[in-house]
Amino acid sequence: xxxLLPDSLDRALAHLAAEPxxxxxxxxxxxxxxxxxxxxxxxxxxSLRRLDDLRMWHVEASHxxxxxxxxxxxxxxxxxxDLMPGLAQAxxxxxxxxxxxxxxxGGNLSTASPAGDMLPVLAALDAEVVLASSTGVRTLALxxxxxxxxxxxxxxxxxxxxxxxxxxxxxxxxxxxxxxxAMVIAVASxxxxxxxxxxxxxxxxxxxxxxxxxxxxxxxxxxPLVDWDARRIDDPRTHExxxxxxxxxxxPIDDHRSTAAYRSHACRVLARRALARCL
Amino acid sequence: MTETNPxxxxxxxxxxxxxxxxxxxxxxxxxxxxxxxxxxxxxGLYGSKNACEQGECGSCTVLVDGRPVCACLELxxxxxxxxxxxxxxxxxxxxxHDVQAALLAExxxxxxxCTPGFVVAISELLDRSPDPGPLExxxxxxxxxxxxxxxxxxFEAVTSVVEVRRGRP
Numbered sequence: 519x520x521x522l523l524p525d526s527l528d529r530a531l532a533h534l535a536a537e538p539x540x541x542x543x544x545x546x547x548x549x550x551x552x553x554x555x556x557x558x559x560x561x562x563x564x565s566l567r568r569l570d571d572l573r574m575w576h577v578e579a580s581h582x583x584x585x586x587x588x589x590x591x592x593x594x595x596x597x598x599x600d601l602m603p604g605l606a607q608a609x610x611x612x613x614x615x616x617x618x619x620x621x622x623x624g625g626n627l628s629t630a631s632p633a634g635d636m637l638p639v640l641a642a643l644d645a646e647v648v649l650a651s652s653t654g655v656r657t658l659a660l661x662x663x664x665x666x667x668x669x670x671x672x673x674x675x676x677x678x679x680x681x682x683x684x685x686x687x688x689x690x691x692x693x694x695x696x697x698x699x700a701m702v703i704a705v706a707s708x709x710x711x712x713x714x715x716x717x718x719x720x721x722x723x724x725x726x727x728x729x730x731x732x733x734x735x736x737x738x739x740x741x742p743l744v745d746w747d748a749r750r751i752d753d754p755r756t757h758e759x760x761x762x763x764x765x766x767x768x769x770p771i772d773d774h775r776s777t778a779a780y781r782s783h784a785c786r787v788l789a790r791r792a793l794a795r796c797l
Numbered sequence: 798m799t800e801t802n803p804x805x806x807x808x809x810x811x812x813x814x815x816x817x818x819x820x821x822x823x824x825x826x827x828x829x830x831x832x833x834x835x836x837x838x839x840x841g842l843y844g845s846k847n848a849c850e851q852g853e854c855g856s857c858t859v860l861v862d863g864r865p866v867c868a869c870l871e872l873x874x875x876x877x878x879x880x881x882x883x884x885x886x887x888x889x890x891x892x893x894h895d896v897q898a899a900l901l902a903e904x905x906x907x908x909x910x911c912t913p914g915f916v917v918a919i920s921e922l923l924d925r926s927p928d929p930g931p932l933e934x935x936x937x938x939x940x941x942x943x944x945x946x947x948x949x950x951x952f953e954a955v956t957s958v959v960e961v962r963r964g965r966p
Contacts, residue, residue, distance in 0.1 A: 519827065519828050520828070521872065521874040521875060543872060546870055547867075547870050550831055550852075550869065550872060551850070551852065554850040559829065563828075563829075565872065565875040567876075567879075591864075613852065614852070614855060614939055615865060615939065615940050616867045616918075616940045617870075617940065619864040619866055620864070620866045620867070620871075701940070
């Protein structure tokens with residue numbers, strides 16, 4: 519094994535161009551488990567540790583631009599949490615303080631586990647990912663980037679360098695069900711984002727399909743039922759029916775963590791609860 | 798353009814890690830080893846404990862550049878240039894650190910396996926937040942599992958450190 523520790527983005531991209539099979543190491547909280555257990559022995563590891571710029575974030579017009587190595591702990595910083603409360607809530611459910619100070623948003627996206635906590639929130643926020651290579655930069659919608667369970671559209675010579683998140687003016691909620699509250703992988707999760715300016719409600723499901731599932735039917739159904747001036751939904755039956763419609767979008771499977779039937783049930787309950795907390 | 802630092806290490810290699818303020822050579826090791834493995838098996842620092850190797854238990858908690866992390870999830874060769882602090886540097890010489898003394902006095906140590914991770918996590922918490930509320934303490938220690946002492950006495954030890962440091966024991 520060779521470990522590469524480039525100290526500039528250009529050098530990192532040059533390494534990747536020369537050796538596209540290199541494994542990109544961000545926080546390492548997924549990767550090192552596989553190495554420790556002998557499940558993975560890549561010939562080359564490209565560590566992003568020295569790329570300080572990737573740990574920064576800034577606001578650019580109506581977007582928050584997060585460097586790929588922004589950690590879950592950084593997402594809990596009030597300055598970021600105020601801009602993206604749903605993402606902060608999701609970050610808070612990840613692992614432990616030790617994991618949150620290590621794991622990164624870019625790593626969560628690139629691992630692209632269906633249970634990744636960032637994925638449904640970023641889907642509901644209409645986030646984009648920025649991929650760079652030695653030949654150029656391209657931006658993909660999250661739905662184009664995550665192509666399957668643990669599969670992404672990143673080319674082997676590309677590096678995920680940033681996530682662009684449009685700022686939504688309104689409440690957000692991320693709810694997750696697991697076997698316990700702390701240090702747990704999602705059995706099912708729901709993200710709801712309300713945009714008062716655009717008068718839209720957006721919802722996405724995690725752990726309920728090969729990729730994060732947007733609930734487009736539920737979204738377009740509920741938007742006209744919101745009292746946008748009062749910023750609320752008066753009839754609790756609307757919350758209930760929204761939950762049912764979100765659950766209909768789920769494509770869950772039976773696996774070692776849970777059953778498809780339970781996941782659908784959880785989506786219905788979580789989507790209802792999340793909407794009721796927002797509106 | 799010349800690089801100021803070497804940027805690649807081959808499979809069998811020697812590199813240096815700065816642990817507890819001292820530069821240590823890590824001789825002839827496989828560069829895929831975790832920081833925990835290197836601390837224990839290469840550098841003889843046995844304080845950080847190895848249990849789960851998947852970031853679940855917190856018994857290998859160390860500070861890397863001031864952040865509490867699981868040493869089992871850090872690639873040691875990726876920690877070149879980083880400031881690594883282990884439980885071995887918490888106490889000054891033979892004298893116990895107040896967090897260690899409080900864990901003993903409050904009965905927060907039984908088998909002791911999880912204790913080093915707790916010592917590092919509690920010290921980091923109190924350095925960052927000298928008067929944490931009960932929820933903040935629970936959250937800060939939520940990544941450290943104890944299977945025999947029970948958490949109550951560990952939390953009591955944190956409280957006693959806070960009170961002593963505040964000057965009203």
